[in-house]
Amino acid sequence: MTKDGGRQDKKAQQYGVTPQSTDFNDWYNEVVKKADLADNSPVAGAMVVRPYGSALWENIVRWLDTRFKATGHESLIFPTLIPMGFITKEADHVEGFAPELFTVSKIGTEELAEPYVMRPTSETIIGHMWAGWLNSYRDLPFLHYQWGSVFRAELRTKAFLRTSEFFWHEGHTAHADEQEARAEVRQQLDLYHEFCRDVLALPVVRGEKTASERFAGAVATYSIEGMMRDGKALQSGTSHYLGQNFSRAFDVKFQTREQKEEYAHTTSWAISSRIIGAIIMTHGDDFGLIMPPRIAPIQVVVIPVGRKDNFDQMVEEGERLAAELRAQGLRVKVDKRDGVTNGFKYNDWELKGVPVRIELGPRDLEAGVVVVKNRHSDEKETLGRAEAVAGMAARLDGIHDWLLARATDFMLSHTLTADDYGTFRQAIEDGNWVRAHHCGQPECEKAIKDDTKATARNVPLDDAEFFAEKDSGPCVRCGGPGAYDKRVMFGRQY
Amino acid sequence: MTKDGGRQDKKAQQYGVTPQSTDFNDWYNEVVKKADLADNSPVAGAMVVRPYGSALWENIVRWLDTRFKATGHESLIFPTLIPMGFITKEADHVEGFAPELFTVSKIGTEELAEPYVMRPTSETIIGHMWAGWLNSYRDLPFLHYQWGSVFRAELRTKAFLRTSEFFWHEGHTAHADEQEARAEVRQQLDLYHEFCRDVLALPVVRGEKTASERFAGAVATYSIEGMMRDGKALQSGTSHYLGQNFSRAFDVKFQTREQKEEYAHTTSWAISSRIIGAIIMTHGDDFGLIMPPRIAPIQVVVIPVGRKDNFDQMVEEGERLAAELRAQGLRVKVDKRDGVTNGFKYNDWELKGVPVRIELGPRDLEAGVVVVKNRHSDEKETLGRAEAVAGMAARLDGIHDWLLARATDFMLSHTLTADDYGTFRQAIEDGNWVRAHHCGQPECEKAIKDDTKATARNVPLDDAEFFAEKDSGPCVRCGGPGAYDKRVMFGRQY
Incomplete structure (x- = not known):
């Protein structure tokens, strides 16, 4: 690698x-x-x-x-x-x-x-x-x-x-x-x-x-x-x-x-x-988008890596590879642009968040391999051509799982609970969601919003995947009786 | 039949x-x-x-x-x-x-x-x-x-x-x-x-x-x-x-x-x-729409024809038949409504122009047959069930061809040529298209429109399927030199 x-x-x-x-x-x-x-x-x-x-x-x-x-x-x-x-x-x-x-x-x-x-x-x-x-x-x-x-x-x-x-x-x-x-x-x-x-x-x-x-x-x-x-x-x-x-x-x-x-x-x-x-x-990350593979307009981009004398041949080989992937129902693009560097192409498709990139050069062709890189990873893998093709659907599923896990971790690690208003304010200020009890009074919600820019996002359902535990307590801001059988999820919002 | x-x-x-x-x-x-x-x-x-x-x-x-x-x-x-x-x-x-x-x-x-x-x-x-x-x-x-x-x-x-x-x-x-x-x-x-x-x-x-x-x-x-x-x-x-x-x-x-x-x-x-x-x-005709089969939202409607004691069974048989047709990629609806007569259903789907209707009753079921009717025809056919299913795609193609031929005949038989303005006016008045030479002057076109409500629809292309013959002559209205190498198609329009 x-x-x-x-x-x-x-x-x-x-x-x-x-x-x-x-x-x-x-x-x-x-x-x-x-x-x-x-x-x-x-x-x-x-x-x-x-x-x-x-x-x-x-x-x-x-x-x-x-x-x-x-x-x-x-x-x-x-x-x-x-x-x-x-x-x-x-x-x-x-x-x-x-x-x-x-x-x-x-x-x-x-x-x-x-x-x-x-x-x-x-x-x-x-x-x-x-x-x-x-x-x-x-x-x-x-x-x-x-x-x-x-x-x-x-x-x-x-x-x-x-x-x-x-x-x-x-x-x-x-x-x-x-x-x-x-x-x-x-x-x-x-x-x-x-x-x-x-x-x-x-x-x-x-x-x-x-x-x-x-x-x-x-x-x-x-x-x-x-x-x-x-x-x-x-x-x-x-x-x-x-x-x-x-x-x-x-x-x-x-x-x-x-x-x-x-x-x-x-x-x-x-x-x-x-x-x-x-x-x-x-x-997304600092290099640009990362498209979730199941909805991505382009799931795999193939970059023919050739020089002047063999670029056309590499494009042809790239199209052959793309056709095999498309036959599996995948959405594949071959980047045939000339006049731009390979590095430019790599960065362009990373910016656009295409989940998988395949590089195909003359030496790879000879050796029967391709270079595969997942968008979210820094590492390139050299794989047998047939193996890369056969494993592409599973690879995309793996990327899906990785993205979901990363986003879930991020959400969970940025969601705190608070039972007093000072903690609440600080946690919001620090860019978290806060789970807290609330009295359900619109004026009290408005006071929180005016003070912290955070609003009640929702009260999780009993069978919600996250934050569904039953719990009760006094309102985090006014101390009045809690109106819900769960903590309300507060956060700043788009 | x-x-x-x-x-x-x-x-x-x-x-x-x-x-x-x-x-x-x-x-x-x-x-x-x-x-x-x-x-x-x-x-x-x-x-x-x-x-x-x-x-x-x-x-x-x-x-x-x-x-x-x-x-x-x-x-x-x-x-x-x-x-x-x-x-x-x-x-x-x-x-x-x-x-x-x-x-x-x-x-x-x-x-x-x-x-x-x-x-x-x-x-x-x-x-x-x-x-x-x-x-x-x-x-x-x-x-x-x-x-x-x-x-x-x-x-x-x-x-x-x-x-x-x-x-x-x-x-x-x-x-x-x-x-x-x-x-x-x-x-x-x-x-x-x-x-x-x-x-x-x-x-x-x-x-x-x-x-x-x-x-x-x-x-x-x-x-x-x-x-x-x-x-x-x-x-x-x-x-x-x-x-x-x-x-x-x-x-x-x-x-x-x-x-x-x-x-x-x-x-x-x-x-x-x-x-x-x-x-x-x-x-369309006096019974309502006729949907061209290749675009029809519903290509085949199946009407289970049962009485109270066997209606549910007929619906089930109808769904089975529909499933076999859908497996061919066809768009099929089973009309399961009760509380309306079979005749009402027949007319309703004829009004909606569904290209093919299949009736399925208990005696048909016993005999292994179904009754098939094309929307555009008055005749019902009794066919072996398997034969009806196997022949459905070809039947729909046949209906397409029939519709196209009928419309083409209608268009050709309602398109006349005219070399004098009296004939032109009368042909338009009678509800035809008229092919005629024209000088190409906007004022002359406007005079025709004001007089007959007909406008120049277009000048057929050299390789148009219809009316493409080269021809020349003086303007049908003003007698000026013809501006095109073909007859212009005139007609009233929507």
Whole structure:
């Protein structure tokens, strides 16, 4: 095993990014741009997603979409615009979204008497449509979702994390009773958890939001929360039980089996393009991105290492190797660029986080070997060509496990418990999550937030993978009686 | 073979639609709604696409997307909004789109000094981004596309055909020279032609638009035109050579191999959700839709025909049959609804245009047979169960061929030639396309349009499948010299 010379390449240095420890924010912005994930746009608060970022998003969409369909959900396409009057129908909803709305007040040359808003979320217009489609309990459940953009004004924007336009699916379902609706809410939350853990290698905490952190108009909001490498939390997906709030506002009612009239129980749930931010900030390091292998746009990059007189031959051999890997269903790229050094290529693909690199040179070819390097490791391995090909799927699984374990260790070692407010404050200040008892009063949560910038991320579920132990005690800040049967997870957040 | 009793079913009559010959427009609107393709929305000019319509659109997206990627195109995601100032940079472009724009003048509580528009198409913002990404000829070509919604005000709206918000891909490419750009334009036009003919069973005429019908800002616009069953034309896809018009407006330039500065040659191309309108109006009949089998969301519907005491068993047998068909990669639905008659089900799936129906009853089961009916035929066939399963893929291909042949016959028999204006007017009035010589003067084209409502659809290409014969003669209206080496295709249009 040899050290990776490419990292010392001069040209590559120009390609480098600010170390995470120097400035995590700069690191993030530089990685997004230099790895060709996204670029700033001339539209305030909106980004342009470039091909590498778009390919990542497409993989995310495909995995989730397949699973939604497998559990009987159907896609629909609702308008991007919503009549302003709809937003104001559900009282909490308008309070939550009014400050963020994009208003369309002119179409062609016509000034509109009632303006439209660009959807911040679609509960209202979907409720309106459901009212027309729903007659009997036989029509239920409605298991609907759509993929698309939503629009919420953001003052300080950051690619993927906070953009005025972002991309998501929004799931919307309607059920005959509360029990079935709550089961749906939980099923989707669990799906998100599975997706994060088993596909993205992201450990996340499943829990219920406190009242202050609920979705505008929900009876109960559940979230998955992940920890970024600066210790902040990122809410990575949400699932809401909306009770009959939107049904009452939009008259979504049906005749029950017993011939009574009843309002439907509805849910909504979403994962957005923020999840790309979570991937970047959970797995990335000072060399750039590390793409979790099961979602990576490119899983293996093959670098033909030749000189002028044999470069074409090496490219050909590289393509042959790539074809064998592709035959296993792997996503493989051969870097055929000339005019850039091998070191430049190594660093470029490390920056882009491709999980495995294979170098193939004339002497390797002769010896029947290839040089293999995992993105997260400093070491190169020289392997028999056939062995490298045959072991690639297992290698990628190993990288997945390594990433998940590293992220889990990081999260656990940066999550403390506190029973007094001094310890709490300091632990937050030091960049940790803190598990603490809380009285559940919104004013007390607000006081903590104003003081420490930390918010209640969620209260872990009984069967959450992390932090689920039952426990009780007085509120860490005000000393009032604890409101939950567990410690609440607090942290600063994106 | 027996006649289809279902069509006489009383309950089904309530489900019927206005015959095409009575009112084609009513027929269309009723089919769209009753087949659950789309519904009206509370947003002026916008529709809601329901699950059956969305599944059709997803199949269209998947086929095209795979082909775009196979020829090296990369997807990106650009913002939905465009600064108003961008639209005005290309003179023809603003003239074309200004009357149709959706204006956003307020975000949150902030009134914008410069408003945004919701994209009517994205040449301008893409040009702006390209200017930042393009340096050298080595960076070219850019082969980009995005899927999304666009927004153009429509006064008289009609689901899929004319909606203020519609869905499409827009392809945008930039090249180092005109020849390569024109080859791209042609490649994508040919792909659209292949998609229409070989997947949607739609015969279309490939040709170049006259100057009056060009895309706003294009040097040359090519289209595929299909004939609907009322004799009108539907422009089903377009591909534009934009020359250096947008490059100059947005400063998209690069250093050539010879170290000179040069503007890129750009193209754009699109198929939109209108294509669903083309499918409906080319293949549908008085019983409803006929879905072309290769794109149909459901290719085969299995109807278990049982009574109370054996319905569950028939459903089970139906699922078994469906599983065997699905194992061939076919999209199959088993209609398990109880509480509706078999006749109702037959009519419901005929309305929805499912290409093949299989009925499975207890006596069929005993005899080892099933009853098979093609959507477009009145006849039922009783076939051995194994034979029906084994022959299903070939049956679907046969239905594709039948649909394409029927549509081609219809188009050819409703396309006349005219060498004098009286014949021309009458042929248009009778609901035909007319092939005629034309002087190429925009004023003369406008006079024809004002008089007959017919426009120049396109001038067929030399290797178009239809109407490509070279021919010359004086203008059918003004007698001036013919401007093209072929007859121009005129018709009324959607």
